[in-house]
Structure formats: C-alpha cells, structure tokens
Amino acid sequence: GAVVSQHPSWVICKSGTSVKIECRSLDFQATTMFWYRQFPKQSLMLMATSNEGSKATYEQGVEKDKFLINHASLTLSTLTVTSAHPEDSSFYICSATVILEDTQYFGPGTRLTVL
C-alpha cells in the first residue's frame, strides 16, 4: 500500500524558533496533501490543504503566517511553524491523496514540543 513518511517524528524547540516538518509520499505521487493538528485524546483538526505548485488553502482560524506550507513537488509538502510558542506544542499529522482514489494515506505524525 501507499506509504507516507514524516520527518522528524519528534522535535523539541525553544520558544521563538521555527521548526520545519516534512511530509513525503514514498511510492506514489500525491495530488493533494493535508495537514492536521491533534491534541491528546481529541480528534484530528484540519489545518490546511496543500496542492503541488500552488498556495495552500487554510482552514478558518489557522494563521497563514504562523504555519507556512510549501508543496514543491508531487511527493513533498512541508509545514513550518514560525516563531513557535508553547501553545503550538501538539501532534501534527499529514495525509496524502491520489486523485480518484478517494483514500487518505496518513503519515506517522510529528510530536512538537515548544519549551
């Protein structure tokens, strides 16, 4: 089956610094990638939709300047948390979709801790 990887799996950073999370589709080309945020024991909250070569579409309430998304190729999307603060600490999950397959393939997630 299709595999999606995320890197890093766990990152700790100091408040005020920026952190980049990579999401890669390893054995397929993803037409669209999605970024989610998940707090403990809660559901996945969609942050943004990322299409290759175009600007990401952010969900209401998600700060575009804080969560920068770049989708440079059909196999790579990155999420950069800029000027991170402790409240940005969370679990970030990406998913990738192949057009007409109607199935999401999820990455293993990245745990971000901001001190």
Next chain:
Amino acid sequence: AQTVTQSQPEMSVQEAETVTLSCTYDTSENNYYLFWYKQPPSRQMILVIRQEAYKQQNATENRFSVNFQKAAKSFSLKISDSQLGDTAMYFCAFMRPNAGKSTFGDGTTLTVKP
C-alpha cells in the same frame, strides 16, 4: 457541511468478546465514503474498514465488520474476538467523492481488558 458523531467517548471490552462502536453522520449527498480508522498509542492512523455508500453490502475485514444503514445515516463498527492489540482510539470518518479529505468524529477510546 457534513458532521460525524461518535456518541461513546470511551468503551471497554473483555478479551475475546465482541464490541460495537457507534457512528452517525449527517449529509445531503447520495454518494460518499465512510471509514473507520484505528489510532493506537503510537498515534499512526490505520485504516480499518472502508464503505462506499452506493454499495448495500456491509464491508468486512477479518474480525472487523460494519453495519451500514444509509437511510438512518448510521455506520457502526463491530469488532469480534477482541484482542489486546485492538486497544486504541477509533475514528469514524466521512468523505465526499474526489474531496481527498475526511470529516472525522470525535473518536471512541476502546480498551480491551485481559
């Protein structure tokens, strides 16, 4: 907009027994997909089962089966012969065709007891 409701925040079951997780959804669409995902402590989202709304037959995957009631907009998951490894959070999800993304329920935390 679609909504997905899981009314059981937590459930528990004895090993080897059967448990059913509930899910209801609201949509005006006629064609769509429904999913159950498992999220174990590792937090990797794992697809358990997928149902296409135009198919009347309930999907099954080994010990996992669904009861899909389209008119009632209900999509429950039955786990037979529960195993300790089934302990996880389970999410019900709805997807429109070609949308690429799902709407998730709030999840049900299932604990399988030895």
